């Protein structure tokens with residue numbers, strides 16, 4: 001069935017030296033299992049991590065990419081550039097990108113298409129704000145992000161897609177969605193995928209939860225039926241913490 005994916009999102013933390021030190025410590029305590037593990041690091045650390053994790057089954061991901069092939073886009077990174085390093089995953093549409101860098105469902109959609117073309121598995125982030133949840137709009141917001149984000153994405157692509165449900169109010173706040181709340185939304189996301197692509201695809205799509213996942217709540221979250229993994233921010237920065245989540 002679905003192989004759970006536990007991915008760290010380092011955000012804008014760690015220099016190359018720090019990334020190498022993390023990899024060295026993490027490899028000592030990591031044992032491969034039926035959980036897929038990945039680290040999504042800043043661009044300048046991706047090459048060093050690919051090298052450090054050579055010979056292991058730990059994957060490496062980026063946190064963003066541009067949707068154009070190439071061009072006059074100062075400061076941006078293309079899918080081909082990530083592909084060249086051998087990057088396995090790319091987070092697309094993280095709420096911090098949507099809120100702070102004007103990412104829209106339209107740019108998210110373009111990026112998904114480019115990632116698939118480059119053989120990079122996108123981790124599509126969706127999730128509502130606190131205002132939207134309080135106004136009972138969480139499900140509509142998430143559905144709309146999915147429908148718009150997945151425009152003209154094929155069933156074959158949707159099968160390998162990873163979706164991360166990250167309620168904005170639970171990111172970096174220490175406030176986690178309850179396992180039931182997270183499970184309910186992940187189940188809803190699977191229903192939306194079912195509606196778009198059918199049950200066979202929906203059964204294969206990996207749906208993660210993200211937002212203040214830590215060693216103390218990982219077991220409860222990971223044991224929920226509809227949740228196939230976690231996208232971990234702060235707690236993925238420390239090898240001894242991240243390993244506890246991986247070994248939930």
Ligand SMILES: O=C(CO)COP(=O)(O)O
Pocket residue numbers: 009094166170171172173174210211212213231232233234235
């Ligand atoms: O945004 C997140 C992962 O992408 C969650 O971050 P925290 O785990 O730090 O809340």
